[in-house]
Amino acid sequence: MGHTAVVVGAGIGGLAAAIGLRRVGWEVRVVERAPALADAGAGISLAANGIRALDTLGLGTAVRAAGRGQYTGGTRTPRGSWLARMDGAALERALGSPIVGIPRAELHRLLRAALPPGALRTGVTVTAATPPGPGRPDGPVRLAYAAPPDGDLPLEADLVVAADGVGSRLRRALFPHHPGPAYSGSTVLRAITARPVDLRTDFEITWGRGAEFGHIAFADGRAEWHAVLNSPAGVRHADPLGALRRRFAGWHAPVPELLAATRGQDVLHHDIAELATPLPSFVSGRVVLLGDAAHAMTPNLGQGACQALEDAVVLAAALDGEPEVATALVRYDAERRPRAAAVAAAARGAGRMGQQLAHPLAVPLRNTLLRLTPSGVALRMILRHADWTPPLTRAFTGE
Template identity: 45%
Template sequence: MGRTAIVTGGGIGGLAVTIGLLRSGWQVTVFERAEEFRPVGAGLALAPNAVRALDWLGLGDRLRAAGTAQGGAGLRTSSGHWLMRAHLAEFEARFGVPGFALHRTDVHRMLLEAAAGAKLMRGYEVTSVHSRPDAATVTCESPSGPVTATADLVVVADGLHSRLRGSLYPRHPGPRYAGYVTWRNVVPAEAGVHVETGLTESWGRGKRFGIVPLPDGRVYWYASVSLPEGARRDAELADLARLFRDWHAPIPELLDASPPKNLLRHDIYSLTEPLPRYVAGRVALLGDAAHAVTPDLGQGACQALEDAVTLAGLVVRTPDIDAALAAYDHIRRPRTQRLVRVSALAGRIGQWRNPFLAAARDTLAQLVPARGYLRAISHTLSWQPSPQWPAPTTLPQG
């Protein structure tokens, strides 16, 4: 019998590690608490580091067929004045591959199809996990009652408010509120709203608005506002339109053209208190469960994909599972915890309300050339899978 794994959570990170393990001959069971695999979200930008991870998983062609190449980026003031612009050609020249933007649902569907060789258990909420020297056991609540399962490896990928992280590290304070709320939506192509090529973000005082073109003429946008935790839960598009009514085009047009039923609102959190380890015996934490990051660097899904490829690559290369898990913790913890700190700082700066600080921020951004911006993000986006991790050449068949 081959090696076995249990993955708790059917999101991007959980499905990605499932694919990596399947491609290497593991038997994988995914426990997902939702009755159906229905991803929540709007648009998703995948930076070059995430593109390389998907290439390693054998999904690069599917990504390129489904997504819109990204790399152009810009910062603007609320009035529309450009503070910084970087173009796709410059981006590709430095990183070798572009980023891609597409709807989160399309990414999730791509991963779900590739993970068809796993045993996908819907409606199973994992409530506890216990490790012993040679295996780990999970207990689930299921539609038919409590269920217990054991595997050589358990991967905890149950997200920001991970129940299992809390049980493994009961003294950890958990996610901390970042000080702002973000709304998201996707404008349909038929609305005909023209936007700039590439991701743009506009800064005000205590407010930001981001615009990302998606395939087929759709446009993903996000709006971040500094507010107390839990505030404005009943806000509607009309309320956002008032908040951003004096901002440059096409922001008011995007808000007017957005489907009200698709409006998403989230308080933003991150794990500012780092975990002491990402591994506990035969249990490994991955993605937001290990290192929830604010969206300010666009690296949440990207780092989950890096985690998945690193973990799968190491357990394939190293027959000793415990040694592979120790290496995973050693490799992933410093990088991801640094990005949590940097992203949180970027979010605080972007949300500055003080007029003098906001003016200084905008002036500094205008003085940084595009090559300086690309150099600053190079450490993050230049990641690639180790050549020592063999990437299987065929996808599993369901």
């Protein structure tokens, strides 16, 4: 069995994959195209499946300590009335963990700290990862780079993990006939407040017509907010905060307070793309796709990062003790592709019935149905995606 891997992409999934592979005995290098790790980003909510994956990787305790459990909140209308309440305590009883809110940059730092010095290189673009041909099924993957800064990068590896995001260069090379990412119809603006905000809930989303505004409270009193809007792709604003204040004028507190506590230069704006057409496989030879490169999904269930963390744990577990890499990758593909496709489809459906819904008759009907939904039914819908058990191996259990 080979023991060298190159992970392409230093996002949440790529870093988690590197940690998992190292825990099962592999030598791993991570290469990142960005010249510097700026730790830009807003906040993230990690459901119990993501926390369980982090527990398996040895990072769950640190993430819980740096984050804030989401026990209170729910879904509201622009005037402030409640459509559904969140019972974080019930989730914790059912799953062993509440949803945890944490700044994305802090999660990245914790993941990077779990890797040894020198394991991560920035400013490196992988231009090709050529799987072994039919005549050499056990041969290494050959890597090519765009003007690497020096010559110490591996030119071959027993495994390449393509964790290079929704616009994955490696996915395009491996599956040239796949249509690639599609615009979801929604764009998102988000930021972390520059100062603490007095919030009465840990997490909220508010649905208007074709619009959503939500927040995640952090342990230090600051908060992440996001505004998701139906919009043509590519629309940008000279003054994003001014545009949002106009768009959300009259919405309930704390929407105005969150915007007022934000600096204009901190606002991020991205169009939301997804792999609406599932890939035929997450594997090509000894190149394996992971995270958004494999199954980019809309954020409506908050499962994108959690699914990437699941990928990382399942990949490492499949390789642990398996003498044939190809056999392990078949197992990974068989286990991950159906689950990721189901979660992605559910997220797309949640967006269409939630943020994207804009018809003046459909919105009040949806709101009425939400108010009438028993809390137990709502809880089971969350459990459907968050109740995931990591595969256990000796490397992960310490036995």
